[in-house]
Amino acid sequence: MTTTQFDAVIVGAGFGGMGAAIALNELGYHNLAILDREDDLGGTWHVNRYPGLTVDVPSTTYSYWFEPNPYWSRLYAPGAELKSYAEHVADKYDLRRYMRFNTVVDGARWDDETQRWLVTLAGGQTLQAQFLVLATGYLCQPKKPDIPGIDTFAGTVLHAQDWDDDYSLRGKRAAIIGTGSTGVQLIPKLAEDVADLTVYQRTPIWVMPKLDLSFGPRTQRIFARFPATQRFVRLSSDMFMDFMTTLAMWKFRQLRPINTIAAKIGALHRFLAIRDKELRRKLTPDYDFGCKRPTLSNVYYRTFTKPNVHLETGGIDRIEPDGIVGRDGTKRVVDTLVLATGFDVWESNLPAIEVIGREGRDLGKWWRENRFQAYEGMTVPLFPNMLTQASPYAWVGMSWFDTVETQMRHMRRLFGELQRRGATTFEVTEDANARFLDEMLRLLDDSVFRLGNCATSRSYWFNGRGESPLFRPTSVRSAVKAQERFPLTDYTMA
Structure with missing residues (x-):
């Protein structure tokens, strides 16, 4: 069994994992490993290739704000263009050097003695990392219908x-x-x-x-030459x-x-x-x-x-x-x-791998026994130095990129404070986590999930208890502001 040391291990090479890697690079962390069970990057936009595949959010919004793509062919781009966009981002930000494909992660465990995460791969190899980022996405475990025969x-x-x-x-x-x-x-x-x-x-x-609108070559040239024009279109769709x-x-x-x-x-x-x-x-x-x-x-x-x-x-x-x-x-x-029966979000996807924190806390078991919860949709008590992207109350807006970039803001502030203090570990406090959960539940009381007629919807947005903890029930703007204002004292650092 071999062990390799990393600043961070990121599980998932989709847009979430790439966004986290870009943020970590900005913060000075360059010894990274991005692990993915598939044979290439892109997450759902690599796996899905069925006829008719397109985005159902305007492409101007379904992309990184910091990396606009002037070459979308349509307002709702076909799936192949999202795959190409993912490849472009990986190449521009030199992320392929971190990626390991056809790599299945069996689980991750926090080691109190070394103050590091031990990430076990299928085949027996163990990676050590100061930080762990779960970037597997909400829709990574396809669901097979339970039909006789x-x-x-x-x-x-x-x-x-x-x-x-x-x-x-x-x-x-x-x-x-x-x-x-x-x-x-x-x-x-x-x-x-x-x-x-x-x-x-x-x-x-x-x-x-x-x-839908077609963006022909002339429009694409205008977007490329005058980025402010595409920014205006994006601002409108956002x-x-x-x-x-x-x-x-x-x-x-x-x-x-x-x-x-x-x-x-x-x-x-x-x-x-x-x-x-x-x-x-x-x-x-x-x-x-x-x-x-x-x-x-x-x-x-x-x-x-x-x-x-x-x-x-x-x-x-x-x-x-x-x-x-x-x-x-x-x-x-x-x-x-x-x-076309969708994904198993609740039983095998939150989390997508076994994660064991301090005091032997099993993340999946704890969520199921104590409600799904994560502070600012990112961190969990007793899981030091861990960030989870597809987590309770993380999903903000209708574009996954809204969620990813909101989380990148949180990372910059959190890791910046960690570095300022000269600390090596962070962990959200129980009180902060409980306060955030109470706020999310209060906001949900005004939502269609609580007040509307949803009983027959069979929506994957609800778990088996009838709760709806995937979304952060606020505007994107409100979520962004929260990442700029959350009290740094909500974390203990050492």
């Missing part, structure tokens, strides 16, 4: 998160399970190729009109996204009419696309807007009016080798099964 299906199974680019869908009889954000993007593309498509919907989703999220979700008690207006826009969008009342009824959510992640599409609803597309909402009884049997006994014979 699914393992007996004799045809081809395609997972949205493990797409087979070599498999042709042309002329196939296909079925897709899942109508979340991924399904909304994938279903219209499947319908273009297959001879017959059956969509199995458990919960309808709020689908809003997509006000403000709109933050404004709508805050009003429709977090200020539901005070501004319920705004949420109602959003729902009416979704209903009008559905009405204009579908004339069949019964079909429209099946595609209409019976929960409030904002309970479940909404998505954008101008073609999703129209896809269900095609003669080769069938919507099934009665549920699945079982899967047989040659097809799917509904609860009403109806069988659909298919040769291709597409799974």
Whole structure:
């Protein structure tokens, strides 16, 4: 068994992990290891390659503020451009030198004697690090549906998160399970190729009109030559996204009419696309807007009016080798099964690896027994020198980059104070953590999660207890200010 010493080990080579590495470099830490189980960088934008993949947040907002990309082809860029952007960031900031791919992390344990983290890799190697950053993201553990007989299906199974680019869908009889954000993007593309498509919907989703724009070569040249023009577009998209999220979700008690207006826009969008009342009824959510992640599409609803597309909402009884049997006994014979069933956020993702802190505290076990909680969405008592990015109350705004850059601000202030004091360890106090949790719970009392009708949403934003601790229920602006003002005495340093 070999041991290697690092300033920091970062688990995850997506945009979160790269943002953390950039912040650490700025603070003078250059002996880093970025570990990822995949064979390349980019996180979800490397893993996901399914047809129709795009961002569902404006690309101007879904990117680092400090690293604008003038070459987006559209306001909502296709997934391949996000992958290219990730590669550009890694190259510009010289992050590849830290990255180790095809590296599975088994777990991490704080060692009181050495005051360092011991990170164990599959195969037995152990890395030592002063700091540990968990950057695995919320959506890193795909969820396989628990349907009787699914393992007996004799045809081809395609997972949205493990797409087979070599498999042709042309002329196939296909079925897709899942109508979340991924399904909304994938279903219209499947319908273009297959001879017959059956969509199995458990919960309808709020689908809003997509006000997309093309950024042609001329616009890209203007953005590149005059960065202020793109900054203006970004500021507009940032403000709109933050404004709508805050009003429709977090200020539901005070501004319920705004949420109602959003729902009416979704209903009008559905009405204009579908004339069949019964079909429209099946595609209409019976929960409030904002309970479940909404998505954008101008073609999703129209896809269900095609003669080769069938919507099934009665549920699945079982899967047989040659097809799917509904609860009403109806069988659909298919040769291709597409799974767009999302991710397991709560059971195997928070945290994505075993993490043991001081006094033997198991992070996953502690969260499940004592509520999900993390101070400023980043640090946890009894876990010294550890930062967790995809954590309770971390997600701010609708863009993951809002979360990452908010956390980078926290890191700069926290590590700057650590260096100023000449200390080597930090740990958030129990009191500070409890105070922050109480504040988040108080703010949630005004949200659609608490006051809206969310019971039937089946949203991954809720855990098994009916709690909704993923989001920080504030505006992005408020979260940014908090990173500039949190009391440094909320941490003990030694």
